[in-house]
Amino acid sequence: MEKKTLFEIPIYSMSEKEFNKRWNKKKTEFYDMLVSHGHSDEDARYYTSASSFPRCLWKYNQIIGYIKISVTKHEVWFDIYCSLDKIYYADSKQKHFIQDIHANGTHFYLSNPQDKEIKEEILKWLKAIEKDHLRKTFYVDYSTFNNIFEYVNIEQIMKAM
Secondary structure, X not given: OOOEEEEEEEEEOOXXXXXXXXXXXXXXXXXXXXXXXXXXXXXXXHHHHHHHOOOOOOOOOOEEEEEEEEEOOOEEEXXXXXXXXXXXXXXXXXXXXXXXXXXXXXXEEOOOOOHHHHHHHHHHHHHHHHHHHOOOOOEEOOHHHHHHHHHOOHHHHHHOO
16 A cells, blocks of 8 residues: 655644743753853853754754545545653753554544645644643644645545555
8 A cells, every 4th residue: 555645743742832941941050150150251151052953943953743644535534653752851961762552543544635634624633642652741733734734645646556
């Protein structure tokens, strides 16, 4: 059975807002400690920045999984790849290895696929996957997906297979 991958939606261990909040607190504490030990404001800012970069960058560096959306002639498939680690820290050098979690039943069949119906079902399934297969603290980054989803003719892709 031939499958075409249409989308890969990244999953983060936490939202960018939460990640930055944790890092800002950590950087403030480190800066205050340096100043209290006699470092100048300029030096404290430099050492705070140098000691946290690039671990303090959220985008792409903190991805712990993704949702892959593929199609066949009559089906839409959702594969979930995610780290199975229990704890995620904003300040970590640890790599979280990603694997297929083999979520059963994450696909749907359409006998005569129509683009509007396909897209409505995909959005329903994505919500269900977030609810049933991912932790509440995880953040699914739909930004790129949302930018192009309405412009992709999924019906035509399925019919061409």
